[in-house]
Amino acid sequence: MRTFTAAMITCALLLAARERAMAIAEYCPAEIDLSHGVGTSSDSAPAQMWAYTLRAENARTVSGTIVAQTDAGWFAFPFRNAVLVGGNVDYRTIYASFSRREYESAPLYVRFPGPVKILRWWIANATTTADAAFGWNAGAQYACLPQAGLGVSTGRSGSTFPLRRLTPEPNLSIPPPPGTPVVQAGTIAEPLGMTTCATPFTNAHARMVGEVGYPLGYRLHEEVTVEVAIAGDGHLDDAWVYAPSGYEAFDKEAMRTVKSSEFVGGTALCQPAPGLYIFIVTFNDPIDFEPLW
DSSP states (O other): OOEEEEESSOEEEOOOOOOOOOOSOOSSSOEEEEEEETTOSSTTSOEEEEEEEEEESSOEEEEEEEEEEETTEEEEEEEEEEEEEEEEEEEEOSSOEEEEEEEEOOOEEEEEEEEEOEEEEEEEEEEEOOBGGGTBOTTOOEEOOOOTTOOOOOTTTTOOOSOEEOSOOOOTTSOOOTTOOOEEOEEOOOOTTTTSSSOSOBOOEEEEOOOOOOOTTOOOOEEEEEEEEEOTTSOEEEEEEEEOOSOHHHHHHHHHHHHTOEEEOEEETTEEEOEEEEEEEEEOOGGGGSOOO
């Protein structure tokens, strides 16, 4: 849930929420996407039963274990054969409207011993059907570290990310239909390393933001949102246009800006860890900055 911003003439950094994207880089066969306490009006309110969905970058069936840190301690619980299917999802920014192919599961449900507020949760291990495009082998057990800077994984509400989803999301606040499986969360010990440093989770950040060049022949104010995959050592694993401007020249320049930037990796459980981030590149019409005298 992190955002880098870059603008022509001036550059700034801020943190906000991340959406999903079509990408080459994946750090786990699936990750938690939306979540909400059942029967609550706020996705940050305590609840005994929680609903959540999973997402990935391709269609697959995933099983695994989720670890959750709550205000009442640490818990773990399984999920089995979550089918992630693709569908077109419509989005809009102030600059463009577009559709994305998204791969999400139906809502899954977990019950805790009592009402809890989830501070952070992640898939700790997973198995999946084969997906050669992303390097996942069928039946193999994959250990998944939490992403760097992992905060409250409560989906997209409250985000300052400048993107509006037009396709309705599932209502996770209502009780599941009769007969829907609900797993029970069990208590676990705090993961090793969690308390060995002052700040167990830190975000990656830009050490140097690349220069933003304005494409010739335009008189427009545009914005391009690029999602970036940053390794624990700060290496840029991958980058892709998440929300386009509607103009290829601006999208290409945004990608050039991202790839010429330098990053410092983040941490999770006191260890270097990869993460997915949003990098927003803003283009201002250069004529706006010319002297008027």
